[in-house]
Amino acid sequence: xxxxxxxxxxxxxxxxxxxxxxRRQPLLYGAAAFGIALSYFFxxxxxxxxxxxxxVPLTIALLxxxxxxxxxxxxxxxxEYEKHTWESLALTRLTAREILWGKWGVVLTRVAGLxxxxxxxxxxxxxxxxxxYAVIAGLLLVFSWGALLVSFGMWLSFKLKRTLSTxxxxxxxxxxxxxLTPVLYTLFTNNQARDVMPIYLVQxxxxxxxxxxxxxxxxxxxxxxxPFTTLLELSYLRDIYAFAYYDPYSERALYPYGLLxxxxxxxxxxxxxxxxxxxxxxxxxxxxxxxRK
Amino acid sequence: xxxxxxxxxxxxxxxxxxxxxxxxxxxDVFGFIGxxxxxxxxxxxxxxxxxxxxxxxxxxxxxDIVRHPEEVRPLLGYMPDFFGLYEGITVTEYLEFFxxxxxxxxSQRATVIExxxxxxxLTVKKDxxxxxxxxxxxxxxxxxxxxxxxxxxxxxxxxxxxxxxxxRIEIKELIRELGAMxxxxxxxxxxxxxxxxxxxxxxxxxxxxxxxxxxxDEIVRQLQANRVLxxxxxxxxxxxxxxxxxxxxxxxxxxRNGSLYVHFAGGLEEQADLLSALIRDGFRIATFRxxxxxxxxxxxxxxxxxxx
Numbered sequence: 001x002x003x004x005x006x007x008x009x010x011x012x013x014x015x016x017x018x019x020x021x022x023r024r025q026p027l028l029y030g031a032a033a034f035g036i037a038l039s040y041f042f043x044x045x046x047x048x049x050x051x052x053x054x055x056v057p058l059t060i061a062l063l064x065x066x067x068x069x070x071x072x073x074x075x076x077x078x079x080e081y082e083k084h085t086w087e088s089l090a091l092t093r094l095t096a097r098e099i100l101w102g103k104w105g106v107v108l109t110r111v112a113g114l115x116x117x118x119x120x121x122x123x124x125x126x127x128x129x130x131x132x133y134a135v136i137a138g139l140l141l142v143f144s145w146g147a148l149l150v151s152f153g154m155w156l157s158f159k160l161k162r163t164l165s166t167x168x169x170x171x172x173x174x175x176x177x178x179x180l181t182p183v184l185y186t187l188f189t190n191n192q193a194r195d196v197m198p199i200y201l202v203q204x205x206x207x208x209x210x211x212x213x214x215x216x217x218x219x220x221x222x223x224x225x226x227p228f229t230t231l232l233e234l235s236y237l238r239d240i241y242a243f244a245y246y247d248p249y250s251e252r253a254l255y256p257y258g259l260l261x262x263x264x265x266x267x268x269x270x271x272x273x274x275x276x277x278x279x280x281x282x283x284x285x286x287x288x289x290x291x292r293k
Numbered sequence: 294x295x296x297x298x299x300x301x302x303x304x305x306x307x308x309x310x311x312x313x314x315x316x317x318x319x320x321d322v323f324g325f326i327g328x329x330x331x332x333x334x335x336x337x338x339x340x341x342x343x344x345x346x347x348x349x350x351x352x353x354x355x356x357d358i359v360r361h362p363e364e365v366r367p368l369l370g371y372m373p374d375f376f377g378l379y380e381g382i383t384v385t386e387y388l389e390f391f392x393x394x395x396x397x398x399x400s401q402r403a404t405v406i407e408x409x410x411x412x413x414x415l416t417v418k419k420d421x422x423x424x425x426x427x428x429x430x431x432x433x434x435x436x437x438x439x440x441x442x443x444x445x446x447x448x449x450x451x452x453x454x455x456x457x458x459x460x461r462i463e464i465k466e467l468i469r470e471l472g473a474m475x476x477x478x479x480x481x482x483x484x485x486x487x488x489x490x491x492x493x494x495x496x497x498x499x500x501x502x503x504x505x506x507x508x509x510d511e512i513v514r515q516l517q518a519n520r521v522l523x524x525x526x527x528x529x530x531x532x533x534x535x536x537x538x539x540x541x542x543x544x545x546x547x548x549r550n551g552s553l554y555v556h557f558a559g560g561l562e563e564q565a566d567l568l569s570a571l572i573r574d575g576f577r578i579a580t581f582r583x584x585x586x587x588x589x590x591x592x593x594x595x596x597x598x599x600x601x
Binding site: 006011083085091094 | 341342343345362363366367369371373375376377378379380381382383386389390391393394395396422435438439
């Protein structure tokens with residue numbers, strides 16, 4: 001059996017660098033960890049005490065990812081160029097695939113870790129009516145948005161070769177995609193596209209497919225693929241058990257069913273993960289060409 | 294053996310390196326000399342497989358660097374002119390990282406690391422963090438990293454730049470030792486005295502063109518076909534100048550700082566005859582010697598100070 005090849009990039013970034021940081025500046029890192037732990041505990045208590053909506057911890061998780069993911073990825077390759085270390089790395093026997101996985105794997109692991117940190121908060125929210133679908137879809141959405149951010153950041157870092165430019169582009173890009181675009185879309189369309197084909201009308205898988213096509217054709221995906229609006233919609237899924245029967249006078253029971261047919265949360269996650277894979281592929285291709293790997 | 298065959302690199306209209314040809318054998322320490330912008334780094338990057346040549350190729354032990362870069366890379370060690378080191382790890386961890394990246398088996402890593410640390414005189418710093426090392430030590434660490442997989446060709450781009458005199462001497466000693474170990478060492482620099490000490494071969498490049506290459510002694514001999522003799526007379530120099538100008542092998546006499554610098558076309562026999570004749574004619578000569586060329590003279594005679 002072929003021995004599993006070692007990836008020193010993954011091991012060093014995940015363990016050695018982190019361990020050494022703690023060893024060298026235990027007070028600084030200890031204080032930071034204590035502050036984060038305290039904030040976490042405070043939030044946890046608030047959510048548990050008030051049985052906050054599922055959307056609350058998910059939104060906090062998403063905000064944390066929006067802030068932290070660019071920090072994880074902004075210098076993945078640009079630092080190699082700025083510090084003149086890439087040539088030494090390129091000449092080793094590591095393949096382009098190993099270099100990519102070494103760097104991408106580290107940040108994906110960190111994104112996954114950060115996402116899972118919010119699982120206990122989700123479990124204590126809405127204690128009576130928690131929906132497994134919403135929890136899984138929400139966590140996957142947060143993770144996949146983080147995966148998209150780090151993959152895009154990795155590719156930008158490779159292309160721009162400048163740490164500061166990459167970090168700026170990542171944060172500015174998020175403001176553009178998450179805030180400005182949906183606001184402008186809503187302002188100009190007055191949300192008419194949604195009225196033409198509302199979610200509660202989707203009552204089959206084929207209708208769901210048409211709904212998504214419609215969303216893309218009317219540029220409504222600018223809102224529907226926004227992770228924050230996706231999370232807000234997920235909160236309706238808790239009603240699915242309370243309104244199990246068809247109620248012609250109420251849209252509330254049908255609305256969550258529409259979300260289920262649309263695979264709400266999972267579809268967006270799949271889209272983000274596809275984009276993440278695309279950026280990873282572009283980085284891989286760039287490594288093959290530029291580093292002659 | 295490194296066999297460079299017509300290596301050429303163009304960046305748009307600019308020809309950075311023009312059809313280089315040279316061969317190096319194990320144990321050769323080749324000084325690659327040229328002014329800034331002459332094409333040294335471009336050539337080294339092509340040999341290091343980091344840059345694809347526009348035309349031509351080179352083979353290392355018969356393996357084509359253009360067609361099989363992945364096969365050549367384990368055979369070469371490269372130290373760039375601007376190098377960086379991963380920070381936040383110790384010297385040993387840094388070398389362990391590269392040992393793993395070069396697929397040195399785990400069981401051999403400790404010994405290999407110990408050996409390169411000893412060779413580069415860094416054993417006492419093995420637990421120090423990389424960024425705490427002095428510039429000279431970082432340079433040696435970079436060299437240690439380049440040696441960890443026991444390459445047969447070492448490409449060192451300006452290895453002594455930015456170093457203090459002691460660190461320069463240490464790097465020179467190290468390069469000499471590597472040549473003695475049978476490695477092919479290609480070292481570029483524009484500081485000539487430092488190369489003169491340890492190179493057995495040199496190549497002078499200007500405007501991307503290799504003007505001359507070969508054994509140092511051979512090149513000096515070629516350039517000294519027209520020798521310069523320094524003659525210091527006692528007393529008035531004028532009669533001696535007139536006497537020298539009558540000599541058929543003398544092509545010019547320059548009086549400078551009390552001495553006469555005589556451009557002489559003859560060999561050693563003719564030099565001895567000239568000295569005998571001058572003494573016979575009653576001239577009192579305090580100094581009579583042939584001006585020997587060093588690398589700086591060779592460089593100045595061959596190059597015109599142009600960049601590509």
